[in-house]
Amino acid sequence: MGCGRVGASLGRALERVGHDVAIIDQNRDAFRRLGTGFEGRQVTGVGFDRDTLIEAGIRDAYAFAAVSSGDNSNILAARVARETFGVENVVARIYDPGRAEVYQRLGIPTVATVKWASDQIIRRMLPQGQLTEFTEPSGKVCISEIPLNPAWIGRRLAEVEAATGTRVAFLTRLGEGHVPGPDTVFQEGDLVHVAVLRADLSRVERQLDAPPPHA
DSSP states (O other): OOOSHHHHHHHHHHHHTTOOOEEEESOGGGGGGGOTTOOSEEEESOTTOHHHHHHTTGGGOSEEEEOSSOHHHHHHHHHIIIIITOOSEEEEEESOGGGHHHHHHTTOOEEEGGGOOHHHHHHHHSOTTSOOSEEOTTSSEEEEEOOOOGGGTTSBHHHHHHHHTOEEEEEEETTEEEOOOTTOBOOTTOEEEEEEEGGGHHHHHHHHHSOOTTO
């Protein structure tokens, strides 16, 4: 939802990597930003209206990003996508970073404007393992943000490392990066970035998607 500079860039980026894309905007002229090569669906309407979302294909959507210019519209659209249509992978762009924590507790990842980058949003939309943040020149080691099962909340990140044989490179908490110490505990809303052998990435994702051992 939203075909401004951010939405248009995001739509083109997703289409380039082979995904079917639909973009909603109230202003038909906004779709000019997509360029003539864009082949996705263009839907004129209000992004949190159910009929508009259905026209855009929300019932078959893997992910939904609300990146219009309004915080309230974005969070409302994201909640409708998740709570009404069952889309698990949603993200909302928020202009007011002070609201981000509130929305995170509603289970909707947010990206504040000052922290925004299109790859951050894409990583919250696409299936696990499709995008990594860094790969060293030989291609063997990468850094990837890996979601943790909520059962890991309250556990030390050292336990994550011991269980998976990886290193936690850093974590993002309320929009700020932190280098974890030996006693750093995983909290609700934390984004964990793991240094891992690319060959082990799928295994580590499966492990962390499950509750910790002996939970």
